[in-house]
Amino acid sequence: MKKILRVSAVCIYDPAGRLLTVRKQGTSKFMHPGGKPEPGESAAEAGVRELSEEVGLKITAVDLELIGVWTGxxxxxxxxxxxxxxxxxPGTWDPAEIHPAAEIAELRWMHLDAAADFDDLAPLLTExxxxxxxxLNN
Structure with missing residues (x-):
């Protein structure tokens, strides 16, 4: 039987409309910044904590906009x-202000219409x- 892992993830865009993806140390797939909620933490609270820990972005949970819940x-x-x-x-973020931290090995900004050019994206992202x-953008 498969285990279920609950995570929060956040889409971040730069002024050119590119989506931030991250690759964690010891892995080969790029995904959203995010991770597992701690005990008593809401999904949004986990998302903002992970953004702070992984890429240094400071926002509040009430600023996040839910786009969906998926299992994959x-x-x-x-x-x-x-x-x-x-x-x-919310808004857009200057790539110069976003830096890999914690377990993040690499950042990559990607245009949504270029996703098919990459074979190293996490299943949640591609599916x-x-x-x-x-x-939403069409």
Whole structure:
């Protein structure tokens, strides 16, 4: 039986409309910044804490906009599905102010319409979030 891992993830955009993706140390897949909620923490609270820890972005939970909750295959955990609550952060962010921290090995800003050019994106991103975002923008 597969394990279920609950996570929060946040979509961050730069002024050019590119989506921030991150690759965690020891992994090969790019995904949203985010992670597991701590005990007693809401999904939005987990999202803003993870943004702060992983890329140094400081916002408040009430600023996040929910875009969906999806269950899919975990990118970095065998025999595990993730249930991801995905938010969008308000506004746009200067890439020069976003830096990898904690377990983040690499940042990559990606135009949504270029996602098919990458073969290293997490399943949640390719199967659920990107199709949802593309539909919103059409």
């Amino acid at each position: 295959t975990a990118a970095n955990e065998s025999n595990t599905d993730i249930e991801a609550t995905v938010f969008t952060a 659920y979030v990107l199709p949802h975002l593309t539909n």
